[in-house]
Amino acid sequence: MRVAVNYLGRKGGGMVYAYEMTKGLVDNGCDVYAIVPEGIENLSMWKELKLKELILVKTYTDRVSFVWSSFRFVFFDLWKLKKHFKDIPIDVCYVPMLQPWTSLLNSVFRKSKRITTLHDPKKHEGCSWLRTALKDIATKGSDQLIILSDTFREFTVNYFGVEDHRIHTIPHGVFDYYEKMAVYNIEPMKAQTNFLFFGRIEPYKGLQLLVEAYARLVQEGHDISLRIAGSGDLGEIHDLLSELKSVKIDNRYIPDEEVYQYFEGDRVVAVLPYFSATQSGVIPIAMQAGSQIIATDTGGLREQTCDGKYAILCAPTVNALYEAMKHVASHYEQYADMRSSAERYVHTLSWNVLAQKLIQVFSD
DSSP, X not given: OEEEXXXXXXXXXXXXXXXXXXXXXXXXXXXXXXXXXXXOTTHHHHHHSOOSEEEEEOOOSSHHHHHHHHHHIIIIIHHHHHXXXXXXXXXXXXXXXXXXXXXXXXXXXXXXXXXXXXXXXXXXXXXXXXXXXXXXXXXXXOSEEEESOGGGHXXXXXXXXXXXXXEEEOOOOXXXXXXXXXXXXSOOOOSSEXXXXXXXXXXXXXXXXXXXXXXXXXXXXXXXXXXXXXXXXXXXXXXXXXXXXXXXXXXXXXXXXXXXXXXXXXXXXXXXXXXXXXXXXXXXXXXXXXXXXXXXXXXXXXHHTTTTTSSEEEOSSHHHHHHHHHHHHHSGGGGHHHHHHHHHHHTTSOHHHHHHHHHHHHHO
């Protein structure tokens, strides 16, 4: 089976997902032609895959370059790609994660079946209307959709007007990618319980809830710490954080090789205080590293943690989060079996197995 992988993101969890799923396709015998940005951060790893061909395209780095880069892509790069693939029969064009140019690149493969992994059926707060519109066009133009959580099946059917039989659920895989390349250059937190918020800081991720809950625990005298690692605007909570003890803020984009170290260490508790979510790439990383997980019971997080079997779930409120954090800080060892079970479970989500499920969708 000849597969063209259409992925135009440069960094982040989507980049890792695209690489791992592509590797799974190659390992399962597919002839893969991968089209990725020349500035993708893990380019060296793509070059090591046994691809039929790796094609690099120029993309954009910010809003300003998006405009002129889009003109170049439409009037020059697409013409070259159409000419290149004119005599290469592609069976499937696979999109591991949507990007604003996805539908443009899909046009190169009009005669191929188009399969898209839809990471976020519901658009998060702060996502621009243009990005949303462009991604919706690519979604509606797909022959089959992959969702990460069955929780959003009905919404996907209704919002995108896609028949139920064209939607398939394949869960998020384990990101052992981060462990393999891990470097250790941060000073570990040394409290009795060390809470962690990891990921880009965006309104829907509810960092405000976590900080307010943490402040209450600090006032009660618990031996705790909080580390926030990720880029984004801290906004109004910056002043509150500056008043709290044992807080470390790494307000920057975290390179891939630095990710895993945040989840390892003594009594690390990864907290996901999200208001909404499909699934989270943070959860499998935390499971693999043996971190305790506290997550809000929203979106697909319950499904991802097997109805709370592998994480402490609570409502997305300050009080509920405070109670969950207080209990794990006071009774950490009670959750040892949960952490061990989560670590075993996440290794069943190998990319090789998930790629086999994806190939079955290709064949349907």
